[in-house]
Amino acid sequence: MTETGAALVLRGVRHVWPNGIEALADLDLVLADGSFTALVGPSGCGKSTTLRIAAGLLAPSAGEVRRAPDGPGAVAVVFQDPVLLPWTHVLGNIALPLRLLGLPRAERERRALDALRLVGLDSALHLHPDELSGGMRMRVSVARALATEPRLLLMDEPFAALDEITRFALDTELLRLWVQRRFTVLFVTHSVYEAVFLAERVLVMSPRPGRIVREIPVDEPHPRARAFRASVRFAALCGEVLEALEAAGGDP
Amino acid sequence: MSGRAADRLLRTAVLAALLLLWEGLVRLYEVPHWLVPGPLAVAAELWRAREVLLPALAVTLGTALLALVVAVGAAVTLGVLAVLSRLLEYAILPVAVTLQVVPVVAVAPVILVYVERVETALVLCAALVAFFPVLANTITGLERIDPEQRDLFRLYGASRWQELLWLRLPAALPYILAGIRVAGTLALVGAVVAEFAAGTAGEQAGLAFRILESGWRLRIARMYAALVLLAAAGLLLHGLLRQGERLMLRRLHLAAREEARPSSST
Numbered sequence: 001m002t003e004t005g006a007a008l009v010l011r012g013v014r015h016v017w018p019n020g021i022e023a024l025a026d027l028d029l030v031l032a033d034g035s036f037t038a039l040v041g042p043s044g045c046g047k048s049t050t051l052r053i054a055a056g057l058l059a060p061s062a063g064e065v066r067r068a069p070d071g072p073g074a075v076a077v078v079f080q081d082p083v084l085l086p087w088t089h090v091l092g093n094i095a096l097p098l099r100l101l102g103l104p105r106a107e108r109e110r111r112a113l114d115a116l117r118l119v120g121l122d123s124a125l126h127l128h129p130d131e132l133s134g135g136m137r138m139r140v141s142v143a144r145a146l147a148t149e150p151r152l153l154l155m156d157e158p159f160a161a162l163d164e165i166t167r168f169a170l171d172t173e174l175l176r177l178w179v180q181r182r183f184t185v186l187f188v189t190h191s192v193y194e195a196v197f198l199a200e201r202v203l204v205m206s207p208r209p210g211r212i213v214r215e216i217p218v219d220e221p222h223p224r225a226r227a228f229r230a231s232v233r234f235a236a237l238c239g240e241v242l243e244a245l246e247a248a249g250g251d252p
Numbered sequence: 253m254s255g256r257a258a259d260r261l262l263r264t265a266v267l268a269a270l271l272l273l274w275e276g277l278v279r280l281y282e283v284p285h286w287l288v289p290g291p292l293a294v295a296a297e298l299w300r301a302r303e304v305l306l307p308a309l310a311v312t313l314g315t316a317l318l319a320l321v322v323a324v325g326a327a328v329t330l331g332v333l334a335v336l337s338r339l340l341e342y343a344i345l346p347v348a349v350t351l352q353v354v355p356v357v358a359v360a361p362v363i364l365v366y367v368e369r370v371e372t373a374l375v376l377c378a379a380l381v382a383f384f385p386v387l388a389n390t391i392t393g394l395e396r397i398d399p400e401q402r403d404l405f406r407l408y409g410a411s412r413w414q415e416l417l418w419l420r421l422p423a424a425l426p427y428i429l430a431g432i433r434v435a436g437t438l439a440l441v442g443a444v445v446a447e448f449a450a451g452t453a454g455e456q457a458g459l460a461f462r463i464l465e466s467g468w469r470l471r472i473a474r475m476y477a478a479l480v481l482l483a484a485a486g487l488l489l490h491g492l493l494r495q496g497e498r499l500m501l502r503r504l505h506l507a508a509r510e511e512a513r514p515s516s517s518t
Contacts, residue, residue, distance in 0.1 A: 057403050071409075072409035076407070077407055083398070083401055096404075100405065101409070129505070204306060
């Protein structure tokens with residue numbers, strides 16, 4: 001894949017923890033602007049480390065990281081936990097990134113409300129996180145990530161803690177938002193099915209030290225219908241990803 | 253009847269039984285009231301001496317409350333500074349721990365040498381006792397933040413001040429409030445101990461001095477009355493701080509889940 005016009009480039013990234021454990025070995029990853037990529041791999045293979053390096057939250061031991069555009073607000077992360085501030089309401093949580101970026105109050109509120117509408121939570125804006133269900137909390141977390149209109153959205157197993165029905169609903173909603181806005185997505189998951197349903201291509205990582213060992217394109221047009229989950233092609237693609245995982249030597 | 257109301261009833265019953273036992277034993281063995289007065293005699297003395305004891309209680313409580321305010325202000329400020337700068341943390345903590353391990357009874361005479369106004373010296377002594385739990389809790393609370401919340405702040409290039417004001421301080425509030433609750437009763441203890449050391453008489457005499465004075469004059473019932481008053485003031489202070497803590501945490505949605513109880517019992 002070409003690096004010009006890429007939203008994220010990781011070149012020869014290596015990471016060794018202070019205790020000597022090598023988390024990543026020579027990892028290359030290029031995300032085309034506006035693409036949706038899923039990253040699957042056995043647990044402990046360095047998926048989250050890759051994501052933290054991509055976000056700029058962790059400096060790799062070696063290698064090159066480029067983001068375009070870069071800077072606060074251009075990159076957003078959705079963690080596995082919603083990571084909301086319990087003492088402030090939904091609107092305050094969504095406006096937090098805008099506040100940290102120093103936007104004026106009126107602008108903050110306008111953009112936070114827009115983001116809230118995007119995830120269909122405009123009726124909950126004055127509720128606190130402890131008054132929301134797990135699915136609603138995750139929606140708030142997604143809305144907060146989108147509030148700065150980032151070009152790159154990094155998601156670290158964001159829906160893994162939710163029940164399946166809620167997860168399916170949020171998957172569909174994420175795709176709707178992505179078709180609408182076309183930000184670049186890197187979606188880390190341990191669910192092969194979720195990866196195939198969401199992404200344009202699925203990258204498979206090897207066990208530690210992690211590298212990308214397979215790339216499987218999913219050329220099903222977006223927006224994807226629910227029927228795709230039940231199709232033969234979906235099953236075949238999932239089988240292919242599972243096979244790649246096994247060949248890489250690890251359980252998903 | 254709910255479990256909570258039953259608890260309360262049981263607690264009241266036990267207290268009443270103990271008082272009854274005390275009164276009964278004193279009467280049964282005809283213990284002279286100048287040796288061990290019964291609860292009724294103490295209550296009567298409390299009423300009789302109210303014009304001496306209540307102003308004394310006000311003095312002691314005033315010292316304790318002022319000391320609490322001073323201690324909380326100083327401890328939170330120093331706690332924030334310690335978290336902002338490692339160097340300051342290393343400078344502050346050893347001094348704070350040293351002050352903590354030296355008993356206030358021993359420090360009070362030294363403070364009394366240097367501070368001319370006795371009232372100020374008393375407040376200082378009491379504040380010294382109340383200071384440490386607030387400082388320790390403030391530092392713990394400010395440092396124990398969720399790493400992912402911190403990542404979130406870093407992701408948007410938050411400054412240290414933004415992180416302090418919008419993440420660390422609110423996250424530390426439950427710790428700080430718990431520290432203040434402990435400090436409240438310690439301030440009262442500190443005030444009493446400091447009064448003993450100072451031995452102030454006259455207008456500004458606190459409860460501690462009244463206890464000493466009653467001892468010298470063998471007014472044992474009055475000693476007991478002053479003790480009862482002191483205990484009541486301590487319990488009240490503790491209860492008020494606890495209630496304030498609960499209200500504040502609930503308002504900020506920081507309340508622990510197990511505190512949610514059916515309201516029918518109250």
